[in-house]
Amino acid sequence: MNIRIIGSGSYVPDVVVKNSDFSEHVFFDDKGNPVQSPETVIGKFKDITGIEERRYASEHLVASDLAFHAAQRAIDDAGIDRDTIDYIIMAHNYGDIGFASIQSDTVPSLASRVKNKLRIKNPRCVGYDLLFGCPGWNEGMIQANAFIKAGMARRCLVVGAETLSRVIDRYDRDSMIYADGAGAVVVEATENDRGLLSYESATYAYDELEYLFFGSSYSRETDPGVRYIKMKGRKIYEFALNHVPLAMQACVDKAGIDISRVKKILIHQANEKMDEAIVARFYDLYKMTPPEGIMPMSIHKFGNSSVATIPTLYDLIMKGNLDTHAFSQDDIILFASVGAGMNINAFTYKV
Known part of the structure; x- marks a missing residue:
């Protein structure tokens, strides 16, 4: 038995933030000392990271909202009955953080919130959150593989979502790296040689x-x-x-x-x-x-x-x-x- 992806979806936020939007920022080093001019920082940043722009979530959205949109698209792409999903594995790191808030909200879990937004009624669809740093979605795929091969599940929804724009220090040059977004896949058991x-x-x-x-x-x-x-x-x-x-x-x-x-x-x-x-x-x-x-x-x-x-x-x-x-x-x-x-x-x- 193996697992294969039968549907995928993503949510890329609408708010575009270009490198030039940081031109008025004042950056400090970790000692609190001012660093080079914003123009110099921005120029070097593009050469090193390759980033020209990034996306931020709209003010009314939180991570579980982004996750829901990606998950809905993955389910639609798979063409399945959402109540046949056995596990929702929700990878993130900072929970739901409201715009201009400093507090992370993780109770109930984001997986439960996504399940609720998807209107999945089946109580045997188990949702849980996975905190594993940036490799969290990959780890969710590895866990889905284990569940399915162990006979604990036939179909899983694996989601990764984050609103890093809510946890960045605007005085830190590294803040320009981070962005918001969500991606999801539906995986199910397969008997052929394809898949993971x-x-x-x-x-x-x-x-x-x-x-x-x-x-x-x-x-x-x-x-x-x-x-x-x-x-x-x-x-x-x-x-x-x-x-x-x-x-x-x-x-x-x-x-x-x-x-x-x-x-x-x-x-x-x-x-x-x-x-x-x-x-x-x-x-x-x-x-x-x-x-x-x-x-x-x-x-x-x-x-x-x-x-x-x-x-x-x-x-x-x-x-x-x-x-x-x-x-x-x-x-x-x-x-x-x-x-x-x-x-x-x-x-x-x-x-």
Whole structure:
């Protein structure tokens, strides 16, 4: 028995925030000292991350709203009765945060809220939240695979949604990386050789625990009791390059497939230069260079929406909405992600 994706959906918010919109911001370093002019910061930012603009959720929406819209589209795409879903696995990291609020709301769970918004009445449709950093949606797919193979489920809805714009420190240059969005898929059991072939997952929390963390604003004028998403960029970059390619290699080797069969790599849209370096190092493990077009990117227009980046990217390609990228039957896709924990995961999937 295997699992296959039978429907996908995504929700890309309408509010477009361009790099130039940060031109009036004042940025500080982690010591509270002013950094270069906004124009200089913005110029370097585009060169490093590849991000030109990002999307923020409208003021009246929260993460579970975005998740609902993506989930509804995935269910419609699958053409199924929503009451036949056995599990709703809801990946996120910060819960529902209202616009201009500083409080995260996670009770009831976002999965329960999505189930309610979808009007699923069946009580045996179990919903739970999954907090696993940016690799949360990938981990949800791995868990759905386990549920289905164990006979605990026949069909699962796996969603990733985040409103990172609600937890950024506007005085931190890294705030320009983050975005909002949601992506979802419906997966079900299959008896053929397609679907999820192998996976790899790990948590590094010995020395790496606080590479991503919640911390005070870099502005000394801001309430020190309010926390914002913070990261140690250089540490994360080095960690990702040292560990993610090896996880990707282990995953491909577990599947027993030749590297030449991998047609696309859907990697977490965190930083274009970092993702390119990860993929280059992955292929270097096989004494190869990355094939042209192997790594589709959406970060240029959508930024880093954490758990939503990969399912959104998958849906964009499935719907023919990402440049010249497409999937064909029997293609092997390699999914990979890294994020707070520090967590890493990857899985191979045969279309």
